Each structure stands twice: as C-alpha cells, then as structure tokens.
Amino acid sequence: YMVDKGNHRHFMEKEIYEQPEVISHALAHYVDFIENRVNPIAAAIDFAKVPSLAISACGTAYLAGLVGKYWFERYARLPVEIDVASEFRYRDIPLSPQSAALFISQSGETADTLASLRYCKENGLKIGAVVNVKESTIARESDAIFPILAGPEIGVASTKAFTCQLSVLAALAIGAGRARGTVSEAEEKQLVRHLAEMPRIMGKVLNSIQPAIENLSRELSKCKDVLYLGRGTSYPLAMEGALKLKEISYIHAEGYAAGELKHGPIALIDENMPVIVIAPHDRFFEKTVSNMQEVAARGGRIIFITDEKGAAASKLETMSTIILPNVDEIIAPMIFSLPIQLLAYHTAVFMGTDVDQPRNLAKSVTVE
C-alpha cells in the first residue's frame, strides 16, 4: 500500500485520528443526510422477512458484531445469534434457511469467518458481508456486500475499522427497524441526525482528551492487570478495551459485564489493579455506578470513563475520570471507543512495545 504515517509516530495513531474523516465517508454511503434517512443499500437483505439474524466474526470484528446484536435486537426487534467464528462453525447451530447471516471482517480473509460463511450458505441463509476489503474472499462469496470504507488499516490492532464496522451496523439496524416497522420515520430521522453529528463530536473528543489519557497511560504502564467493566453496549466495549490493551502493551486485561463483577473478578480487586469503568449516562448508568461502589468499597482504583451527565451524577472518588460529551445512545459506542483506543496506544508507547506490529499477532489470520 502507498500509505504513510504522515505526522504520526505510528500507523495506529494515524488511524485513530483518521476516524472522523473515514466515518463521515462510510456513513455517506449508508445514509442520506439531507432527508435523514437510511439509504436503500440496507434493503439488500430483506430484514422484514427474516425470523432471525446470525452474526459471526473474530477478534475486534466479533466485538463490533456484539454491539450490533444489541442494536438489531433493540431497534429492529430481530433476534440475533452471535458467536466467535471458530465456535460458530463447529457448534451445529440450528439455523433457519429463511434467516440471514452477517460476517464482519476487516480483511475479508479470516479463515474461521470464511468457514462460518460457507456453513451458513450450505444451510441456505442469505449472506451479508461487512468488510473493509471489497475484493476479498468473504466479500466475493456473499450475496450482499456492506463495505465499511475505512481505507487501508495497517496497524495490527484494529481501530478505525472497528468504529466503521459499528457505524455500518448502526445504519443497518436502523434500516432493519424501518423495514420491520419497529422504527418509525420520525425515529429514523432522529437516529440518522445523531449519526450525522458523530464525526464532528469525534473530532472534538480527539482534540481534547489526549493530555488526560497520557497521564493515565503512564500509570497503567506500571500495572500487571487491568479490569474493564461495562453494561449494555459498553460491555462489548469493555472487552474491546481489554483486547486492545493486551494486544499492544502485553498487560493482562479482562473485559467483564459490570453485573458479573460479584461473580468472580471482585476477588481480584486491590490497590494494584485499576478498574476501568465505561459508563455513559444511559439506562444502565445507576446499575454500573453501584458496581463501581463495590470496587471502591474494596479499595480498588477506578478509572471512570463517562460523559458530562455521568460525571455530575456520580459522587464516587476515582483515580481518574475521563469526561466525554453527552451523546445519544446510538453513537455512544463509537465515541467511547476513542478513549479506550488512545489509552491502549499511549500505554504501549510508554512501555516501548512495537505498537503497529505487536509480537505473535498477525493483521490477517488465514489459517484455522
């Protein structure tokens, strides 16, 4: 690829800062910003007729799919079966041939994801591919291609592909909701307006949070373990935060559903393990804050990633609080991706690891 780092130290940093631009580009393909409607491309799959949706992917693409599940279920009232591709392909899942399946893959070449696709095809499902590389095998073998238009991603740790996958899945879920009559025209317009605001808000966040993130990263780089917690769509984000950190800084990290804290990870809480709580002021906020209280009561150090409303509403003492603007629920996962990406990035920079090519990892995994 003829791609260079520009003024950035690493491709990963460049790709993080590129997000407002590539997301506007991707969204322009899926939504009409004049009418505030989802474009007919979402209709390549007849969401009105399908009884359920299957989603399969690996790594970061899987976590994007998990956020997508919350959206398809909430906005389109469409039941979603999702699993990592290496399990999906062998689980003997009972699949209805009337259903559709979505395969999410940056490269479009991941072996397990491709095998899941072929399995669904043999079972008669309609196949959709959410891919970055439009000429890839996964794209070629699909009935409908939903490009994420992120441009070449060089850093092994996926960043802009993740938020572009999320943006495309959000548009598809809204389109599916329209087709199924679970999202009204007025709601569609409102949701699309929120998507339209996203690139500008991302730009604002990227321009303002770096100093706070760098300070925090210096602390994180001294840690051996980090726990990430979240509820609702912030749960997959917690897993993505942990994945990003372990991939490039080699610090052990785990992402957990906030409500599961008391069923295990709470045993690990002490002053040495930071707990990163991802909690926009949404329907789940109070619940997550009560989980945070359980951490605080045991002397745990909390890094709170929230929005203005959330920061004002919580009285808990934290080691650090990262405050993002208040945004609608539909775009919160993309906005909250920024601090978790930057946190992993700066921590790895402090540790001096090879950020763009972390040890033992490959950008594209074409073997099982």
Ligand code: G6P
């Ligand atoms: C590898 C990469 C990850 C990626 C995963 C799935 O593990 O290191 O960044 O999320 O594969 O790749 P895909 O190309 O299918 O999205």
